[in-house]
Amino acid sequence: MGLASYRRSIVKSKRAAILKAARENFLESGFSRVAMAVIARDADVSTATLYKHFASKDELFAAVIREAHSETEANMHIDIGTTPAHTILKNITDAYMRQQLEGQMNSLLRVVIAEVPSAPQLANEVYEKGILVRYGQFRAVIDSLVARGDLKPHDTEISSHCFGGMVKEFSVWPALFSQDFSRPDDLDDKIAICIDSYLKIYQAEKI
Amino acid sequence: MGLASYRRSIVKSKRAAILKAARENFLESGFSRVAMAVIARDADVSTATLYKHFASKDELFAAVIREAHSETEANMHIDIGTTPAHTILKNITDAYMRQQLEGQMNSLLRVVIAEVPSAPQLANEVYEKGILVRYGQFRAVIDSLVARGDLKPHDTEISSHCFGGMVKEFSVWPALFSQDFSRPDDLDDKIAICIDSYLKIYQAEKI
Amino acid sequence: MGLASYRRSIVKSKRAAILKAARENFLESGFSRVAMAVIARDADVSTATLYKHFASKDELFAAVIREAHSETEANMHIDIGTTPAHTILKNITDAYMRQQLEGQMNSLLRVVIAEVPSAPQLANEVYEKGILVRYGQFRAVIDSLVARGDLKPHDTEISSHCFGGMVKEFSVWPALFSQDFSRPDDLDDKIAICIDSYLKIYQAEKI
Amino acid sequence: MGLASYRRSIVKSKRAAILKAARENFLESGFSRVAMAVIARDADVSTATLYKHFASKDELFAAVIREAHSETEANMHIDIGTTPAHTILKNITDAYMRQQLEGQMNSLLRVVIAEVPSAPQLANEVYEKGILVRYGQFRAVIDSLVARGDLKPHDTEISSHCFGGMVKEFSVWPALFSQDFSRPDDLDDKIAICIDSYLKIYQAEKI
DNA sequence: CATGAATGAGTATTCATTCAT
DNA sequence: AATGAATGAATACTCATTCAT
Numbered sequence: 009m010g011l012a013s014y015r016r017s018i019v020k021s022k023r024a025a026i027l028k029a030a031r032e033n034f035l036e037s038g039f040s041r042v043a044m045a046v047i048a049r050d051a052d053v054s055t056a057t058l059y060k061h062f063a064s065k066d067e068l069f070a071a072v073i074r075e076a077h078s079e080t081e082a083n084m085h086i087d088i089g090t091t092p093a094h095t096i097l098k099n100i101t102d103a104y105m106r107q108q109l110e111g112q113m114n115s116l117l118r119v120v121i122a123e124v125p126s127a128p129q130l131a132n133e134v135y136e137k138g139i140l141v142r143y144g145q146f147r148a149v150i151d152s153l154v155a156r157g158d159l160k161p162h163d164t165e166i167s168s169h170c171f172g173g174m175v176k177e178f179s180v181w182p183a184l185f186s187q188d189f190s191r192p193d194d195l196d197d198k199i200a201i202c203i204d205s206y207l208k209i210y211q212a213e214k215i
Numbered sequence: 216m217g218l219a220s221y222r223r224s225i226v227k228s229k230r231a232a233i234l235k236a237a238r239e240n241f242l243e244s245g246f247s248r249v250a251m252a253v254i255a256r257d258a259d260v261s262t263a264t265l266y267k268h269f270a271s272k273d274e275l276f277a278a279v280i281r282e283a284h285s286e287t288e289a290n291m292h293i294d295i296g297t298t299p300a301h302t303i304l305k306n307i308t309d310a311y312m313r314q315q316l317e318g319q320m321n322s323l324l325r326v327v328i329a330e331v332p333s334a335p336q337l338a339n340e341v342y343e344k345g346i347l348v349r350y351g352q353f354r355a356v357i358d359s360l361v362a363r364g365d366l367k368p369h370d371t372e373i374s375s376h377c378f379g380g381m382v383k384e385f386s387v388w389p390a391l392f393s394q395d396f397s398r399p400d401d402l403d404d405k406i407a408i409c410i411d412s413y414l415k416i417y418q419a420e421k422i
Numbered sequence: 423m424g425l426a427s428y429r430r431s432i433v434k435s436k437r438a439a440i441l442k443a444a445r446e447n448f449l450e451s452g453f454s455r456v457a458m459a460v461i462a463r464d465a466d467v468s469t470a471t472l473y474k475h476f477a478s479k480d481e482l483f484a485a486v487i488r489e490a491h492s493e494t495e496a497n498m499h500i501d502i503g504t505t506p507a508h509t510i511l512k513n514i515t516d517a518y519m520r521q522q523l524e525g526q527m528n529s530l531l532r533v534v535i536a537e538v539p540s541a542p543q544l545a546n547e548v549y550e551k552g553i554l555v556r557y558g559q560f561r562a563v564i565d566s567l568v569a570r571g572d573l574k575p576h577d578t579e580i581s582s583h584c585f586g587g588m589v590k591e592f593s594v595w596p597a598l599f600s601q602d603f604s605r606p607d608d609l610d611d612k613i614a615i616c617i618d619s620y621l622k623i624y625q626a627e628k629i
Numbered sequence: 630m631g632l633a634s635y636r637r638s639i640v641k642s643k644r645a646a647i648l649k650a651a652r653e654n655f656l657e658s659g660f661s662r663v664a665m666a667v668i669a670r671d672a673d674v675s676t677a678t679l680y681k682h683f684a685s686k687d688e689l690f691a692a693v694i695r696e697a698h699s700e701t702e703a704n705m706h707i708d709i710g711t712t713p714a715h716t717i718l719k720n721i722t723d724a725y726m727r728q729q730l731e732g733q734m735n736s737l738l739r740v741v742i743a744e745v746p747s748a749p750q751l752a753n754e755v756y757e758k759g760i761l762v763r764y765g766q767f768r769a770v771i772d773s774l775v776a777r778g779d780l781k782p783h784d785t786e787i788s789s790h791c792f793g794g795m796v797k798e799f800s801v802w803p804a805l806f807s808q809d810f811s812r813p814d815d816l817d818d819k820i821a822i823c824i825d826s827y828l829k830i831y832q833a834e835k836i
Numbered sequence: 837c838a839t840g841a842a843t844g845a846g847t848a849t850t851c852a853t854t855c856a857t
Numbered sequence: 858a859a860t861g862a863a864t865g866a867a868t869a870c871t872c873a874t875t876c877a878t
Binding site for chain 4 (some may be wrong): 450451452454455534537538539540542545546548549553577584586587590591592595596599600601602612615616623
């Protein structure tokens, strides 16, 4: 039993090493330019072992993407409490920025987009279960603000996307076209303008 | 003389056939999954001829991208005249939509993004000379509207990007994750909301 | 342990088979006219395996040349004892002849010379570490003969080359221009004349 | 008629240009690494014209080699007069050196040797009609010296080769292994030693 | 269970030679 | 007679995947 669990932990750590090596390589070079042998070497396992864990390169890729997304799905259970709308929007946007820019989400998105022709269902999954789900969580927050009377009643499905579109324009879009994109100095200013704009449109009229 | 010009015309048509075949294949399958031999076959030339026209696969790719972009660069010299701001924004956005959705710009962007790790300068070129230039043209229109007094004076550099971000959220962003994305039925409604939002923020106060 | 050593032996034998096939083909047809696929087939391995062993055609070529040269480097540690000068020269020359004519050194030299424009450093290596080193060994023998009083003191650096030049004139030079060159019937007579000539020039005067 | 001869001269000059371009390229890079298209470009003709003049790359190569050799065949009609043997040997050797080192005979030999497997008859021709014929001319001179009583009667067939072997050892042999070989500073000293050695062996005894 | 050697099916690119004009 | 565009066959090299040990 001790032996069995020791073995299981070895297996798990190999799996983790493979995923890490694969992720790093995919992020660096994209899917097709990375050889399985390189991933195996970087993970310090044989190619045969690699194939024991992941039946194909495609599956390994999917696992990398799913793992990356699952890491970031959990952490958005916001209780709006009595925090002012402006602060809430700022906090949510800041959390998102951290994830996109410090985590390698932008690069990951690029890789997923690159593989749309060969792994359409995976890209779809990322979009639906990653991006849209996040929008759903954000929308829930907006709905709460409406309920609290901070914002006018309106189509929050659309307005959340409008807000997201503005924010991504400055933080994600340019990153798709350059591996070296890093947080611009004036990003906070731009974010502030996005938030102000949003509030200007949707803030409830003060009586 | 007749010979020379005859030859030139043949050469031109072959070049065009190659570009067309390459474009179709790249759009369909991405860069690395397309073999030069397939492009040659589709263009009805030998691989050797293909290489006479384009010295490498990379160069062919760059030519495809540049040609696609050059097709769309010319057509945005708008005289705002006395057209109302709302109509102008609608017209510009409609033109953009046609290009992105009917032309295959969205798919092309996907392919360019896919090649960021191996052709960073090309992606950069597309971003700077394609996307940013277009934003510049749009911004010029906005500036005119400000000058005309329709819009409040404001930082149009940022506001044009905010508008673009909102619009792309509904028309470009989802297309990056799916080859089959087609114009949603309610796209016009969403665009209308984007325009209204924009005007709500920046429209000059009526006296 | 058994596995590892088993594998090592397999690998060694494959490597040897590849080198043999490569050598035969290069000797037969020269470097550029031999396809890696042919070598692989002759060695009974796939091209991929071939490339596991030798990273490029150039490296394979270099390995073939180096192996051939290393085979012949060891065997020239002559103790002159009291053997007469004439016999010593005869023995050395005979050994050299065997190597050049029975081994395929002449053909190998041809191939190396052919690749001077594309592998200058390899040709240089063959010249400096193969040919010149051999001359050095020969010269050491000559020096001993001088020390022993059999030969006059003289510039043995040059005289050894003069002797070598004469001998090669009959045994190497014609072989460079014909793949079918084989030991001429009267070679021994010619060699004898070379030796006599050499001794006539440098033999110490009898008192 | 004037037109016809004009045309013929054009044709001739094109032929010459092709031969020149081919020669330069072959000398620089060897046979197989030179593309016919490059030769055509360097000669300022189309590939089709090139093929009008030379039916194949092999034939062009043969023509280059033959032309180079024919250039050097003519000029060795030496009247020994009363010139001393030593001077005669020096003059002949000097002429040979000029040809090998200043002309590009050494490089040409290398290229011919490289093509032995694919053009054996050409290499044979070079050896028999180039090298051996030259030895024959040299031998005739030696025979005259014997007849004049300067040298002992002996097998001049062999002795001429012995002399040639010594001389080539210092001037041709190293050049086969390096494209950059240039006349060594002490070449004249070495040649002098070769001549002295030769005379020491074969000079007639003074009475 | 883990290994790493082995492979077959590709891939981009080149080049001697031909042919329509 | 001259062109230069066109080609088919070849070539070095790669990689996802399998398998004997």
